[in-house]
Each structure stands twice: as C-alpha cells, then as structure tokens.
C-alpha cells in the first residue's frame with residue numbers, strides 16, 4: 220500500500236503541512252529586506268495570494284516562520300523568493316540568521 | 329578579571345593606533361585592511377566552530393562566516409571591476425599579528441573559557457573595526473563605489489557588534 224502525502228504527514232505525527240508554499244506568478248505583496256529589516260514589517264494578503272521577499276543586503280537573510288514550518292530559504296543579495304499562503308491567519312516570522320529581524324504576514328479570507 | 333582589563337587595554341591601544349593610521353591611508357590600503365579584517369573574523373569563526381559546543385556561540389560563528397564571506401565577495405567583485413590591487417600596510421599587518429596572538433590564546437582554551445574569550449574578543453574586535461571604518465575609512469575614501477561598499481558593510485558589522493554584545497551577556501562570563 221502506498222501512502223499519499225497527507226497520510227504520510229498524519230503518520231509522522233508532528234509534521235504538519237507547510238502553511239506557505241513556493242509560488243510562481245505575480246505576488247500580491249513585496250517585502251524588501253534592507254539594512255537588516257523587513258520592509259514593510261507587516262503585510263496583509265488574501266488567502267491564496269503570495270508574497271515576494273527580496274534581499275538588498277550583502278548579508279544573506281531568510282524569512283522563516285516562527286514555528287519553522289515555512290521558509291524562503293537563504294536569500295543572497297538581490298535574490299528573491301515568493302511564497303503562497305492558502306490559510307487565513309497570522310504568521311509571525313524572523314530571519315534564521317539574524318533572529319532580531321522580525322516580520323508578520325496576515326492572511327485574510 | 330585581570331585578563332579582561334588587559335585585553336581591554338590592548339583593544340584601546342590598537343584602536344588609537346588604528347584610527348590614527350586610518351587617517352593617512354589611501355584607498356588601496358583601506359580596501360586591503362577592510363578585506364583583511366573580514367578574513368580574520370572568518371578565521372576566528374572557523375576556530376569557534378571547531379572548538380565550541382555552545383549553541384549560541386556556534387550560531388554566531390556561522391553568521392560571521394556567512395556575512396563576512398558575502399561582504400568580502402562583494403569587495404573582490406569591486407576590486408576586480410576597478411582593476412586595482414589593494415595594498416598591504418602597517419594597519420593590516422597589525423591586525424594580522426593581533427589576530428594570530430588571539431588565536432594562539434584561544435587554541436589553549438576549551439569549554440566556557442573558550443566561549444568567553446571568543447565572545448569578548450568578537451565584541452572588542454567589531455567595536456575597533458567599526459569605529460575605524462566609520463570614523464576613519466569612510467571619510468577618507470575617495471572612490472565612490474568603495475565608500476558605498478564600506479558604508480553598507482558597516483551596517484552589517486554593527487549588527488554583529490550588537491549580536492556579540494548579547495552573546496557576551498548571555499554567557500555570563502564575569
């Protein structure tokens with residue numbers, strides 16, 4: 220018997236489905252990472268829309284959910300990544316490399 | 329405690345020397361020293377990753393590797409673009425010698441003693457380098473792209489200084 224993805228996740232117990240998934244197409248919002256800050260620090264989108272993070276610093280950064288269940292991966296200077304959020308809620312996040320850098324994604328229905 | 333005073337005294341005298349030297353340096357010497365300072369911090373970080381078992385200290389060292397490598401890559405790209413060769417100088421040599429001495433001290437330590445000396449040194453080192461870059465290098469540099477690079481690098485180094493300060497506090501060394 221083969222397990223589908225959902226069953227696998229349930230079977231693993233602690234592993235939940237990531238609330239943000241890699242996205243293609245035009246993002247609804249853009250967050251610039253500049254001088255070790257997310258700008259704007261708070262963004263609101265509708266469920267199913269995506270956000271693009273662009274790093275303008277020399278230092279590599281990430282946008283990583285507080286529960287470490289979603290992540291842009293490492294963004295070097297001028298790199299960008301888009302993530303789609305399908306479920307309404309608030310998603311606080313930080314930079315995994317510089318944890319004092321904080322931001323918030325709000326997803327409304 | 330005595331060691332702490334001693335290293336503070338060394339840092340202060342190095343700082344005086346550093347700031348003074350910076351005033352007479354040309355663009356190519358400044359580029360050399362800024363690059364050297366980054367490379368030395370990368371070497372400290374490699375040592376910390378080899379020795380320390382403290383999660384905070386290791387995370388800090390990883391960040392130093394990543395950030396200083398990124399800044400120095402940008403520096404190499406700029407130097408290549410401008411087609412110039414950075415010049416070794418007294419300040420670069422003093423930094424290299426100072427770091428060699430500090431590494432020798434660190435290599436004789438382990439556990440919390442290592443973590444404390446590493447953390448304290450990272451704080452002092454970033455303080456000295458930042459003060460020099462801000463008050464001496466940036467005002468002295470004449471090539472605009474180099475001034476921009478140093479200014480942007482300074483943003484990174486100041487974050488490191490703040491991070492080092494928290495690390496020192498967190499370790500409760502005194």
Ligand SMILES: [Cu+2]
Nearest residue numbers: 280314316317
């Ligand atoms: Cu960061």
